[in-house]
Amino acid sequence: MDPQLSPIVFTHPFKSETWKHTLLFSFQSLGVLYGQLSAAPLYVFGTVPPKDFVSDETAYGLFSFIFWTMTIISLLKYALIVLRADDDGEGGTFALYSILCRHAKVGLLPNDRSANEVMNYEAGSPFKVKVESRARRAIAKHKSSHYLMLFLALFGSCMAIGDGVLTPALSVLSASSGFGRSLSHIKFSSRESEDKKISKALKEYVPVPVACAILVCLFMLQHYGTHKIGFIFAPIVIIWLLFISGVGSEAMFAGLGHFSKKSIKITFICLIYPVLVLCYAGQASYISKNMHVEDFNHLGESVPGHLRHVFVALSLLASAVGSQATITASFSIINQCLALDCFPRVKVIHTSDKIHGQVYIPDINWLLMVLCLSVTIGFHDIMKIGSVTGLAVVSGMLVTTCLMSLVIALYWEKNLLESVCFLIFFGFVEALYVSACLLNIHKGAWYLVVLFVLSFTVMLAWHYGTMKKYEFDLQNKVPTEWLTDFSPGLGVSRVPGIGFIYTDIVTGIPAFFSHFITNLPAFHQVLIFVSFKSLPVPYVHPSRRYLIGRVGPREYKIYRCVVRYGYRDHIRDTDDFEEQIIRSIGEFISLEENDFESLTSPEGRMIVVGKPSIEGNALVPLDETQLHHGPEIFPNDENQRSPPGEISERGCHPVKIKKVRFMLPPESPNMRVSVREELQELIDARESGTAYVLGQSHLVVRDGSNFLKRFLIMTYTFCDKNCREPPVALKIPHAALVEVGMVYTI
Incomplete structure (x- = not known):
């Protein structure tokens, strides 16, 4: 990359x-x-x-x-x-x-060279590592x-x-x-x-x-x-x-x-x-x-x-x-x-x-x-x-x-x-x-010692488990050619709609998705690999937040989106997150026509895309309010959200929800034909529906591991089962969620 x-x-x-x-x-x-x-x-x-x-x-x-x-x-x-x-x-x-x-x-979190390039140390960055x-x-x-x-x-x-x-x-x-x-x-x-x-x-x-x-x-x-x-x-x-x-x-x-x-x-x-x-x-x-x-x-x-x-x-x-x-x-x-x-x-x-x-x-x-x-x-x-x-x-x-x-x-x-x-x-x-x-x-003072042991154990176990999971993902990812070159030979079919694949790695195909394709040979006509990357900085300016690139040739309509954020940013819990990613993909498609090198890069050349403006240069959003019979899935007030794991107790009364649709901008006739056609395909896929594919990890300790490793993994597993679920954190409606279970042998 x-x-x-x-x-x-x-x-x-x-x-x-x-x-x-x-x-x-x-x-x-x-x-x-x-x-x-x-x-x-x-x-x-x-x-x-x-x-x-x-x-x-x-x-x-x-x-x-x-x-x-x-x-x-x-x-x-x-x-x-x-x-x-x-x-x-x-x-x-x-x-x-x-x-x-x-x-x-x-x-201590392991990264390959490509992830380092994506995450932190770009040339000219004010946080570039100084002379050794x-x-x-x-x-x-x-x-x-x-x-x-x-x-x-x-x-x-x-x-x-x-x-x-x-x-x-x-x-x-x-x-x-x-x-x-x-x-x-x-x-x-x-x-x-x-x-x-x-x-x-x-x-x-x-x-x-x-x-x-x-x-x-x-x-x-x-x-x-x-x-x-x-x-x-x-x-x-x-x-x-x-x-x-x-x-x-x-x-x-x-x-x-x-x-x-x-x-x-x-x-x-x-x-x-x-x-x-x-x-x-x-x-x-x-x-x-x-x-x-x-x-x-x-x-x-x-x-x-x-x-x-x-x-x-x-x-x-x-x-x-x-x-x-x-x-x-x-x-x-x-x-x-x-x-x-x-x-x-x-x-x-x-x-x-x-x-x-x-x-x-x-x-x-x-x-x-x-x-x-x-x-x-x-x-x-x-x-x-x-x-x-x-x-x-x-x-x-x-x-x-x-x-x-x-x-x-x-x-x-x-x-x-x-x-x-x-x-x-x-x-x-x-x-x-x-x-x-x-x-x-x-x-x-013994009380503080007890409190410290409990909180430190939870923090250390969570960091250790996260680190081991990421190491496993890096070691077991498959090359992008597996999806683009070999999947047709496996009889994989494309279905209408957009598929969001959430993964921690920023290059290659995550192991859980290859496991999914092997057992269910089909994926959506537009596929977006989404990765969240926390930078060791407080804030990332919205104009530098998204990195967008392609996976495979242009005709496959497979994209990669890396969302960078600081430890003070709050981007995972916004209600319009899906809308922002789709609009960012649209901006990438329109910008890419002036970046010919991106069309020839094997892994896909990534372009920085900021938070799209309200008007939109590639996709124009249209807000529609629809009646929804059932519990409200997308609350609109960010600071009045339901508690983790709960759904609003408003029964099945009709409630109004906001649905964002897209259209091409007025100047679309002046675009290149290929750009306009790809944007229209993105709009059509959005209209067909959206699905979210997440990996569900089950950590298993390798035989012969020492007691400390077993204890940390056991603590991590307990915390993972009893803390906030990722689908809730990502505001994913349950009807559109697909979880793929995998055993991680640590």
């Missing part, structure tokens, strides 16, 4: 950001990203056991520790250095990993370094997900305990002994049910999306910050895709950092002078009595807002893992048509809610949950430091000494934090 490719342009919605947009994103980031930082004073001092405050100097020592942590880690490392290593506007552990995959060739350095050659040579980077990326992702489970439970339970203490000050009887019993009961039993109720409400709000939640929560955070006037995690970097780095940096440096320093300083001062007061290390005790009820209400709201940052970061991380084949298929809803990267994942949302509730009910202790959360946060920070040091050397191409200094300076500080957190493994 010799694709005709000009440089790909990857664009991001923040590239042309104005000051108006910066201020808008800064305002929204208060409600999404910095809610966690602003809610941290609720539990930072509260997670320290009262017995550890041996003197007033202890409070000042803790404040010094908090101040330098915020300054070194949050301000210096993240705000000033790590935010600069964005992946075209995207942040997070997998954003750093995708940069390394692109610039150091550390990706000694470090890059050493990393590319040793496969163990590739596995190490994948491990770091998966480990950091698991820690971010763990943070998304633990931080909401910690912050909300902290605020709810303040609510319980506030109720305990109320006099319920004239007898002091009875009041003490009631007060004690309120402190012990009120926080957990209140926290659970708030968490349920919080997770039920997630489907509104980052844009709306940011506007709802931002005023709460501003009022809360002004009220307390007084420590960060991965959420600031992982949530970069939802906002611009300029807005995040401005908000942190100008508002969040100074306000939190004042808050912690004031709280340390209060503790040093009031160590005789009950619950002196909780923020609520330092609030004057006449403002305590206001504090309780604001703290409950701020804790819910603070939880939003880690939940949003979890959605972002999992969406990136999905695109890079490191997480089972789940439904991803893009909550904004204008701003890419703002996603909501229903299945993960409810799973996080259940885990948060289990932590809150199971531990019901701020100190235990705090020790677990601390381990998750600092472990994620250490992973970011390791990957960032590689980005400095391999992507920024700085001196190796600078990379090593970054790793040693920040890595040493964070390694000390990790070792301190590990001392509390018996106090609750």
Whole structure:
């Protein structure tokens, strides 16, 4: 294959950001990203056991520790250095990993030479691999370094997900305990002994049910999306910050895709950092002078009595807002893992048509809610949950430091000494934090270990199974000549209509389709092989999305369409996807008459085709609304889709569905006769109907394989059977779906 490719342009919605947009994103980031930082004073001092405050100097020592942590880690490392290593506007552990995959060739998914040409490294691309350095050659040579980077990326992702489970439970339970203490000050009887019993009961039993109720409400709000939640929560955070006037995690970097780095940096440096320093300083001062007061290390005790009820209400709201940052970061991380084949298929809803990267994942949302509730009910202790959360946060920070040091050397191409200094300076500080957190493994940190083992196993097994399936497909594909030259001798007949063949390979004929033809010798008059290829970039511009080429001679009417997308694009779930592919084929046919080399290339010369315009240059779409008796198969609102595997419960009442038909453009008489005839054949085939052929894989482990391989394949098979089905993800109507089962011996 010799694709005709000009440089790909990857664009991001923040590239042309104005000051108006910066201020808008800064305002929204208060409600999404910095809610966690602003809610941290609720539990930072509260997670320290009262017995550890041996003197007033202890409070000042803790404040010094908090101040330098915020300054070194949050301000210096993240705000000033790590935010600069964005992946075209995207942040997070997998954003750093995708940069390394692109610039150091550390990706583990196997590709043949043709697939590499199609997917990534075209001449003139802004993401073309740079000149080989000694470090890059050493990393590319040793496969163990590739596995190490994948491990770091998966480990950091698991820690971010763990943070998304633990931080909401910690912050909300902290605020709810303040609510319980506030109720305990109320006099319920004239007898002091009875009041003490009631007060004690309120402190012990009120926080957990209140926290659970708030968490349920919080997770039920997630489907509104980052844009709306940011506007709802931002005023709460501003009022809360002004009220307390007084420590960060991965959420600031992982949530970069939802906002611009300029807005995040401005908000942190100008508002969040100074306000939190004042808050912690004031709280340390209060503790040093009031160590005789009950619950002196909780923020609520330092609030004057006449403002305590206001504090309780604001703290409950701020804790819910603070939880939003880690939940949003979890959605972002999992969406990136999905695109890079490191997480089972789940439904991803893009909550904004204008701003890419703002996603909501229903299945993960409810799973996080259940885990948060289990932590809150199971531990019901701020100190235990705090020790677990601390381990998750600092472990994620250490992973970011390791990957960032590689980005400095391999992507920024700085001196190796600078990379090593970054790793040693920040890595040493964070390694000390990790070792301190590990001392509390018996106090609750074991929960994070269990959560990590489960999530890491699922991610690793899915990546391993995907990799082995792709290797099998590459090894067992058949040449295109088998279909074009030998199929007539096998008595294969052509039937009316269009056949879409979905496959992972971009050259040759997939084994499952040759298996299908051997047993059922017939295929459609127009055949389109469709491949989705995820690039290690956030976005692929619509004008560079489709690669179209021929399979075999022109008279066979067999085409290949490679759909390229970034880990923030959402192209599989659009309702007009079939229409876009057919129109792209039409554009290819019209463009091909000026590309004579494509007519003589044996595998078919591929041409870049962008998303067709509304008017269309080759095929003009005509929308028709028809009455359909039965369940609605194609819902029109992208953000109101049915849950995975379900069909709308509207019964068999007649519903209106949109069907797109095509016609030749008005200037068609001026086209070459062969082009016009081929376009008309494409239109006629569309009118005859469409069928979709997918391979259904059944993985079987080869005899004599070791236990680890068997366990990973078994886990992959279990996840594959219980996750979202590909036909649903591709919006394929069941009546037009043909699944071809094949046994993959791994």
